[in-house]
Amino acid sequence: MPHRPSHHQWTIITVTYNSVGALRRHWTAGVPKSIRWIVVDNASVDDSREVAKSLGAHVVSLDHNIGFGAANNVGFKLAESPYIAFVNPDVTIPWDSLPVLAVAIDRSSGLVSPQLINMDGSLQPNGRGWPYLLRKVQNRLGNSSKPNAYRLYADRGEYREVVWMIGAAVLGSREAFDRLNGPWDERFFVYYEDKDLCLRARAIGLSSIVVGDVQWIHGWERATTTLNVAAWRREFASMATFYARYPALLLGIPHAKYQKFVRLEGPTSDVR
Numbered sequence: 001m002p003h004r005p006s007h008h009q010w011t012i013i014t015v016t017y018n019s020v021g022a023l024r025r026h027w028t029a030g031v032p033k034s035i036r037w038i039v040v041d042n043a044s045v046d047d048s049r050e051v052a053k054s055l056g057a058h059v060v061s062l063d064h065n066i067g068f069g070a071a072n073n074v075g076f077k078l079a080e081s082p083y084i085a086f087v088n089p090d091v092t093i094p095w096d097s098l099p100v101l102a103v104a105i106d107r108s109s110g111l112v113s114p115q116l117i118n119m120d121g122s123l124q125p126n127g128r129g130w131p132y133l134l135r136k137v138q139n140r141l142g143n144s145s146k147p148n149a150y151r152l153y154a155d156r157g158e159y160r161e162v163v164w165m166i167g168a169a170v171l172g173s174r175e176a177f178d179r180l181n182g183p184w185d186e187r188f189f190v191y192y193e194d195k196d197l198c199l200r201a202r203a204i205g206l207s208s209i210v211v212g213d214v215q216w217i218h219g220w221e222r223a224t225t226t227l228n229v230a231a232w233r234r235e236f237a238s239m240a241t242f243y244a245r246y247p248a249l250l251l252g253i254p255h256a257k258y259q260k261f262v263r264l265e266g267p268t269s270d271v272r
Contacts, residue, residue: 008036010083010098011073015068016052017042019089022219023051026092031056035095038078040071048089068167069184069193076183084177088168090219091116101171104159110207111172111198113165114214115154124218125151126169127162127210131245132252147252154212162208167194168218176206192238199246212225 016023017037031037039057041049042065052059060074072086074086083102086095097114104112116126129135129150139150154160177183185196198208243250 008081008086009035009102010035011075011079011081012037012085012087012093013079014039014052014057014087014089015042015071015075016040016044016048016089017263018044018046019048019067020044020046020051022089023048023055026071026090026217026219027055029054031096035098036079036081038075041074041091042068042071042141050058054226065230066208067186067189067272069182069190070186072184076177078203081122081173083171084174085169085171086167088218090162091169092217094214097216100214101211104209104211105171105173105176108159108208108209110206111165111201113169113171113210114209114216115212116166116169116218116220119217123153124220125126125153126166126197126218127152127154127160127208128164128166130163131151131242131249134252152210154210156212158212160210160212162198162210163202164195164198165208165210167197168220169216170194170197172206176201179206187241189234189237190238191235192242196242199232213254 012035014037022084037055037057038060039052040051040060041052043062049059049061053230058078060078062071062074066074076084083098083105085093085098092265101112101114101207113126116124118124121252129152135150149233152160152162180197181198184193185200188196201208
């Protein structure tokens with residue numbers, strides 16, 4: 001069914017869960033009236049909903065936490081604009097950068113992300129290479145400040161094609177996301193859904209590009225960097241789901257054999 005035309009060029013979709021601190025740090029400038037901002041709140045117990053409304057968001061309040069991907073899909077079903085951006089609450093958007101990203105989307109016909117940076121201006125490796133299990137373990141145990149074949153950055157003037165990009169900022173056309181049936185797979189409550197999204201996009205011919213000329217600040221507050229038992233339990237559950245679906249990556253099979261060995265499944269899109 002075709003979507004109704006929208007007078008907005010962009011819809012920003014943000015999932016919140018006790019995110020009031022991030023909203024106050026990264027969104028205090030508010031959102032231009034020409035952009036629709038949909039905040040889907042996963043049953044926060046803080047003031048996330050009220051603060052988002054005060055900053056100009058259309059807020060969808062859920063009565064329980066349905067997970068990151070499922071909440072993103074709730075927002076996506078309400079979006080009617082030609083360009084969609086899934087953006088975490090701990091990201092600051094320079095609004096004048098959106099036309100540059102729209103050009104990148106049109107040029108690549110795929111998914112794009114700005115080059116994310118830390119609060120001090122240093123680059124974050126939001127582009128990533130093939131998510132082999134061994135690479136992921138080495139990434140957690142090694143020197144996380146150095147670029148390598150897994151941790152990828154885009155230089156100024158560069159469109160850097162990556163295998164996947166972290167879910168803090170994923171942008172694309174409405175048409176591209178429609179082709180991904182969800183677009184987020186709700187079988188991942190949290191973690192690994194961004195890898196899965198980009199691999200499914202790759203399987204249907206959609207690239208994943210990091211745009212070096214656009215830089216957005218990302219606070220990057222990840223629960224599994226601390227001793228958070230619930231967060232680690234969810235990470236391991238998503239890890240098991242991911243590598244069961246992509247066993248070639250568990251085994252570390254070389255790139256050339258990737259499509260031959262990996263089973264690609266469509267996501268579910270039911271809201272639980």
